[in-house]
Each structure stands twice: as C-alpha cells, then as structure tokens.
Amino acid sequence: MYILEGEGVTKYFGGLAAVDGVDFRVDQGEVVGLIGPNGAGKTTLFNLISATYSPKPGIIRFKDIDITHKKPYQICRMGIARTFQMVKIFGNLPVIENVRAGAFFGKSTSVSSANATKDSLELLEYMGLSQVANTPARDLTLANQKRLEVARALATKPELLLLDEMMAGLNQAEVAGAMQLITSIKDRGITIVMIEHVMKAIMNVCDRIIVLHHGKKIAEGTPQEIATSESVIEVYLGEDHHAGSE
Amino acid sequence: MDTTRFKSKGFYIPGIITLIIFAGLVTLPLFGSLYNVILITTLLMYANLTVSWVLFSGLTGYMSLATAAFFGVGIYASALFLPITGAELPILVVVLIGGLASSIIAFGAGALTLRLRGIYFTIFTFGLVVLIMELLNWWELSVNKILNRYIMLVDNNYIFYVMLGLFVLVMLTFFFIRRSKFGLAMRSIGENEEAASHMGINVTMVKIVTFAISAFFMGATGAIWATKLSYINPHEAFKVLISFLPVLMAIFGGMGHIYGPVIGAVIFAYLQETLQTKFSEIYMLSFGVVLVLAILYMPHGLVGLIQKVWRRISGGKRVHT
Structure with missing residues (x-):
C-alpha cells in the first residue's frame, strides 16, 4: 500500500494543461522532492492533492482511499497537511492561536481546549517558537513564519506533510535549520513531499525526487540518478540557455 | 501591538x-x-443589531448588508401573527418565529452565496434586502390587496423586557462564541480562509451557521420592535438604512473588544434620537463627520481609544480593584 498514489492526474486551466497525466507513488516514511522549472506544475499538483482543485481526469488515493473529490478540510482531517509557497498565516492572531486552530480542527475526533493548548505549546517548543508564542504572527520574521506554518500543519497530526518551498527566501543558516527540521519530522514517522528550488537541500534530505516539466513527469529517481539524468540536465540547462538569451 | 485586547484584562x-x-x-x-x-x-434594539452583525461580519470578515432583510422579516412575522385584531400567537412565540424565519433565509442564502468573496458577497446581501422587500410588496399588493398592516399595541415595559432579554442572549452568545473553538475557526476564516480550510476547518459550515445565528437575533429583534410601530408595509419594514447603521456603529465603537459594538450602538443611537428631534436638518451630516473622524483617528474605535488613554493613565500597569 502506498501512502499517496496518483494515476493520470491532469488539470487544465483554460486550454493549457498545468499538470498533464502525472503518475506518482509515495511510500510510507519517505521524503520525496518535487522539482522542476517555474511553471512546471508543482504547486498545482500540491493543490490537487490537498483538494484546492479536483483533477480532471485522474485519481488520487491516500492509503488506498480515493480522495479525488474530497474537500480541503476532509483531506486535512484524513491526515494530509500542507504549507504554502506564499505564507498564509493568521497574521492578527497570536502565534499560539495559529497552532491551536490546527490542533482543534485537524483531526476528525474532538479535541479538548486543554489538550489543544498543551499540544500547541509542545509544538512551539519543538519548532523553537516558544519565545514568540503570544506575538501576533505577522510580526515574525519570514523564516519564523514558515516555521509557524509547519507547526500549524503538524498540529493537525498529519501522516503526510506537503511542504511548498519552505526554504525560498531563507538565508544559509535558516536553510540549514530547515533541513534539520525536515529530517527530524521524518524521524517522527511523517511522510514528506516537498517542492524546493534549493538544490543542496533537495539532494541532501530527499530519498527520491520527481521532476516535472510543462506539467509532465520527465524523471524520477534517487538524488544521484536525478543529478546525472540527461533529460533533467537538458531541461535545466535548456531553461538557463533560454533565460540567458532573453 | 497589543494582543491582550482579546483577553479579559482587569x-x-x-x-x-x-x-x-x-x-x-x-x-x-x-x-x-x-x-x-x-x-x-x-438603544437596545440598535445594540442587538450591531452585536449580531459583528458576531458574523466582525469575526469572519464577510461584510454583510443583509441586516435590514432579517430585521424586516422579523417585523413581518409580527405583522402577520400579531394583527391589531388580536394576537394569533403569544408574543414570545412570534419573536421566536421572526428569529427562526430569518435564520432559515440566512441558511439558504448563505448556502448559495457564501462562496462569494469580498464585495460580491456584500452586494448580494444588499440585494437580498431589496429582493425580499419587492417580493413582499408584490405579494401584498397583487395577492392580498393590502397597503398597510396594522399591528396590535403592546405594553412598553413588556417590549423593553423582551428587548433586554434578547440583548442579554446576544451578548452571551457573542461572548461564548468568541472564546470558543468555533470563534477561533471564525477568526481563522477572517484571517485567511484558504489556510483555514486546509487546517481542517469546514469553512462553509462555520460561515453558514454563524450567518444563521446572527440572522436569528436580527429577526427576533425586528419582531419585537414591530410592536412599537402601529402599522407597517414592505417599504417601512425593509429600510436600507438599517443595513448600514450597525456597520457604522460597530466601526465607531470598535470591534476588537466585546463592549465596542455595544458602546458604539448606544452612543450612536442616542445621538440619533436626540439630534433627530433637535437638529433634524443636520443630524445625518454630523454623523458623517463623526464617522470620518472616527475612521481616520480611531482605527480601533471608541473602545480602542479608551483603552489607549486608560493605559497611559495607569502607566501601562494592570489595574485591579
């Protein structure tokens, strides 16, 4: 049984296929990287998995259950949490309330207020955000806002975590911190699929990488295989060349 | 930025x-x-409408202009069941009917339109006022051949106590919802609806249920208010100003604190009542000026201003009795 499985997942925007017949499988406990040039369809694929959109055609299964036509809140309660490329924190609420929202609503079972608070405090401690627990979320640095998004996602007690460009805009030290965090989340037994442009991070933390280009899957394999894949190099060099000529 | 304004300070x-x-x-x-x-x-009537409005719009950030629709439906419930020829049902039952009828309409309208965001939702809610008014107008004139409906007289003290009872109920509801898990869901929606939905919050359900709760109090308030009006017709029952006043009162009082909407409504309504009789020519104009000043210089309303001054006087220390 795969924790996440997609068959022929397709999404058209107007006449353009943003994601075009992509098959993918994610094993329990893996860290899978999703890479590709800008506009390759990575975030759209995340939006399809987390039910912002429905694939048409295509099927997505989570632990062998068809989740193709579920709603975002149902997806979350089943055990898939996500973060966003552009952070979507609850800016005017204190940091702790952001996390408590996830703790309260992320599971289909009812959570008591005391337990939600306890879990949230533990998560803030784990993410190194205890100091700012009562600060309005919008006053945090970008790196901390991104950590807050991860904390809020983890508060929903997911089995699968989708991280959308968690490291974009972070400095070297913050990237190193984020890499440690991903390894540590993996050690908690949570499966991770991450979109990332920071190659160092991708190559170091991922067990497997899927490469998208123009909405199609063009390669899949271990970091070593991807680093030496002809078609991947062509796509990236091709784009560099193209970008250089403009 | 002061985060303690959500908590009970002193x-x-x-x-x-x-x-x-x-x-x-x-x-x-x-x-x-x-x-x-x-x-x-x-004053209590305006406070009820303003708190009900803040209950939904203040927390979720969906600006509703449907207040006059729900208030009017309540008024009409009284017109139908409390005619001048004698009550067909006990007054409190009619108040309940007014509330429930508004709730049901809010539920239906919400299910259809709470997918709309921002200005589209606002325009729709305003359209709802006009739609219900014109439908009733057509029904009265073409089907019933009635111009005005006369409502039975009710003792002023009785009206007062029902209005006060509703006020206590709406305040308790507001107080407990704000502090509850449900209130956290509403504020999350107000902050970022997409993130809220991916956080396991059934955003559609939360919005519709709150819209219906808010409409209940507006309808019930309308039903008891109607007994003060000797006669009504659709144009009297559905005054668009009733949709705007609670918004102005809430902004004026400040929405960051539970007392804000009440203080805003009470002061605003008191000024309206007194200015309207003494300076009927300029009272709307002076409202406009006060409101512009309030938005420019009191971003958190009157209560925000009071808290700021209070903190300065008390030297930022917590004050206990």
Missing part, C-alpha cells in the same frame, strides 16, 4: 460595571419615566 472593573448597568436596566421601568423606557428600548 476582569473585575468591567464585570462590576456590567452588573450595575444590568441591575439598573432590569429595574428601569420601576423608577424610570416612560420616555426613558422607550428610549432605552431603542
């Missing part, structure tokens, strides 16, 4: 003041003049 003073005011209100008909009873009934 609980005792507001608690005691609330109790004193409440005791004064309950005994008002014993010592107050009839004029005062009627005046305070009016």
Whole structure:
C-alpha cells in the first residue's frame, strides 16, 4: 500500500494543461522532492492533492482511499497537511492561536481546549517558537513564519506533510535549520513531499525526487540518478540557455 | 501591538460595571419615566443589531448588508401573527418565529452565496434586502390587496423586557462564541480562509451557521420592535438604512473588544434620537463627520481609544480593584 498514489492526474486551466497525466507513488516514511522549472506544475499538483482543485481526469488515493473529490478540510482531517509557497498565516492572531486552530480542527475526533493548548505549546517548543508564542504572527520574521506554518500543519497530526518551498527566501543558516527540521519530522514517522528550488537541500534530505516539466513527469529517481539524468540536465540547462538569451 | 485586547484584562472593573448597568436596566421601568423606557428600548434594539452583525461580519470578515432583510422579516412575522385584531400567537412565540424565519433565509442564502468573496458577497446581501422587500410588496399588493398592516399595541415595559432579554442572549452568545473553538475557526476564516480550510476547518459550515445565528437575533429583534410601530408595509419594514447603521456603529465603537459594538450602538443611537428631534436638518451630516473622524483617528474605535488613554493613565500597569 502506498501512502499517496496518483494515476493520470491532469488539470487544465483554460486550454493549457498545468499538470498533464502525472503518475506518482509515495511510500510510507519517505521524503520525496518535487522539482522542476517555474511553471512546471508543482504547486498545482500540491493543490490537487490537498483538494484546492479536483483533477480532471485522474485519481488520487491516500492509503488506498480515493480522495479525488474530497474537500480541503476532509483531506486535512484524513491526515494530509500542507504549507504554502506564499505564507498564509493568521497574521492578527497570536502565534499560539495559529497552532491551536490546527490542533482543534485537524483531526476528525474532538479535541479538548486543554489538550489543544498543551499540544500547541509542545509544538512551539519543538519548532523553537516558544519565545514568540503570544506575538501576533505577522510580526515574525519570514523564516519564523514558515516555521509557524509547519507547526500549524503538524498540529493537525498529519501522516503526510506537503511542504511548498519552505526554504525560498531563507538565508544559509535558516536553510540549514530547515533541513534539520525536515529530517527530524521524518524521524517522527511523517511522510514528506516537498517542492524546493534549493538544490543542496533537495539532494541532501530527499530519498527520491520527481521532476516535472510543462506539467509532465520527465524523471524520477534517487538524488544521484536525478543529478546525472540527461533529460533533467537538458531541461535545466535548456531553461538557463533560454533565460540567458532573453 | 497589543494582543491582550482579546483577553479579559482587569476582569473585575468591567464585570462590576456590567452588573450595575444590568441591575439598573432590569429595574428601569420601576423608577424610570416612560420616555426613558422607550428610549432605552431603542438603544437596545440598535445594540442587538450591531452585536449580531459583528458576531458574523466582525469575526469572519464577510461584510454583510443583509441586516435590514432579517430585521424586516422579523417585523413581518409580527405583522402577520400579531394583527391589531388580536394576537394569533403569544408574543414570545412570534419573536421566536421572526428569529427562526430569518435564520432559515440566512441558511439558504448563505448556502448559495457564501462562496462569494469580498464585495460580491456584500452586494448580494444588499440585494437580498431589496429582493425580499419587492417580493413582499408584490405579494401584498397583487395577492392580498393590502397597503398597510396594522399591528396590535403592546405594553412598553413588556417590549423593553423582551428587548433586554434578547440583548442579554446576544451578548452571551457573542461572548461564548468568541472564546470558543468555533470563534477561533471564525477568526481563522477572517484571517485567511484558504489556510483555514486546509487546517481542517469546514469553512462553509462555520460561515453558514454563524450567518444563521446572527440572522436569528436580527429577526427576533425586528419582531419585537414591530410592536412599537402601529402599522407597517414592505417599504417601512425593509429600510436600507438599517443595513448600514450597525456597520457604522460597530466601526465607531470598535470591534476588537466585546463592549465596542455595544458602546458604539448606544452612543450612536442616542445621538440619533436626540439630534433627530433637535437638529433634524443636520443630524445625518454630523454623523458623517463623526464617522470620518472616527475612521481616520480611531482605527480601533471608541473602545480602542479608551483603552489607549486608560493605559497611559495607569502607566501601562494592570489595574485591579
């Protein structure tokens, strides 16, 4: 049984296929990287998995259950949490309330207020955000806002975590911190699929990488295989060349 | 930025003041003049509408202009069941009917339109006022051949106590929802609806249920208010100003604190009642000026301003009795 499985997942925007017949499988406990040039369809694929959109055609299964036509809140309660490329924190609420929202609503079972608070405090401690627990979320640095998004996602007690460009805009030290965090989340037994442009991070933390280009899957394999894949190099060099000529 | 404004800061003073005011209100008909009873009934009516409005729009950020629709439906419930020829149902039952009818309409309208965001939702809610008014107008004129409906007279003290009861109910509802898990869901929606939905919050359900709760109090308030109007017709029952006043009152009072909408409504309504009789020419104009000044210089409303001044006086320390 795969924790996440997609068959022929397709999404058209107007006449353009943003994601075009992509098959993918994610094993329990893996860290899978999703890479590709800008506009390759990575975030759209995340939006399809987390039910912002429905694939048409295509099927997505989570632990062998068809989740193709579920709603975002149902997806979350089943055990898939996500973060966003552009952070979507609850800016005017204190940091702790952001996390408590996830703790309260992320599971289909009812959570008591005391337990939600306890879990949230533990998560803030784990993410190194205890100091700012009562600060309005919008006053945090970008790196901390991104950590807050991860904390809020983890508060929903997911089995699968989708991280959308968690490291974009972070400095070297913050990237190193984020890499440690991903390894540590993996050690908690949570499966991770991450979109990332920071190659160092991708190559170091991922067990497997899927490469998208123009909405199609063009390669899949271990970091070593991807680093030496002809078609991947062509796509990236091709784009560099193209970008250089403009 | 002060985050403690969501928490009860110095609980005792507001608690005691609330109790004193409440005791004064309950005994008002014993010592107050009839004029005062009627005046305070009016203030409570606006407070009910404003708090109900903030209950939905203030927390979720969905700006509704449907207040007049729900208020009007309540008024019409009384017109139908409390005619001048004698009550067909007990008054409290009619108040309940007014509330429930508004709730059901809010539920239906919400299910259809709470997918709309921003200005589209606002325009729709405003359209709802006009739609219901014109439908009733057509029904009255073409089907029933009735121009005005006459409503039975009810004792002013009785109206006052029902209005006060509704006020207590809406305040308790507002207080507990704000502090509850449900309130956290609403504020999350107000902050970022997409993130809220991916956080396991059933955003559609939360919005519709709150819209219906808010509409219930508006409808119930309309139903009891109707007994003060000797006759009504659709144009009298559905005044668009009723949709805008709660918004202005809430902004004026400030929405960051539970007392804000009440204080805004009471002061605003009191000014309206007194200015309207004394300076009927310029009272709307002076409202406009006050409101512009309030938005420019009191971003958190009157309550925000009071808190700021209070903090300065008390040197930023917590004050206990």
